[in-house]
Amino acid sequence: MKMNEQKEVGLVRNALNKCKYTMQGLKYCFRNESSFVLVAFCGCLIIILGICFDISFLEWVFSFGSMALIMIIELLNTAIEATVDMVTQEYNEYAKIAKDCGSAATGLMSILSIVVNLIIFIPYIIKFIIK
Numbered sequence: 001m002k003m004n005e006q007k008e009v010g011l012v013r014n015a016l017n018k019c020k021y022t023m024q025g026l027k028y029c030f031r032n033e034s035s036f037v038l039v040a041f042c043g044c045l046i047i048i049l050g051i052c053f054d055i056s057f058l059e060w061v062f063s064f065g066s067m068a069l070i071m072i073i074e075l076l077n078t079a080i081e082a083t084v085d086m087v088t089q090e091y092n093e094y095a096k097i098a099k100d101c102g103s104a105a106t107g108l109m110s111i112l113s114i115v116v117n118l119i120i121f122i123p124y125i126i127k128f129i130i131k
Helices: 003-032 034-053 057-087 093-130
Strands: none
Touching (some): 003 057
16 A cells, blocks of 8 residues: 555544544433433424424524534533543532533523524414414
């Protein structure tokens, strides 16, 4: 095998490993984080509503984007909690702050996402009810 071919195989193998780690992280959160499962369920519901109401491209961007951001923040919060738990099992004020702030980030993004999706879907729901 030539040097360039070896580099290409190495790059592909590296990319596949990264996908494997991504899937392991998602699998962990689906199995162990009930809030992650709830957000994924809400994301599916939003996709169904978006298809049913034929929302615009920009509405898809905001709706789906806000749900994706919650999932991303939840993944980061889980990583923070695991790291803190790895460092200390004893009560520590800094550990509490780290965990609380991670949770607050998820909570605030959840509120923002709910507001965004209500703004998007309430007019469609009202039109549907009035018809």
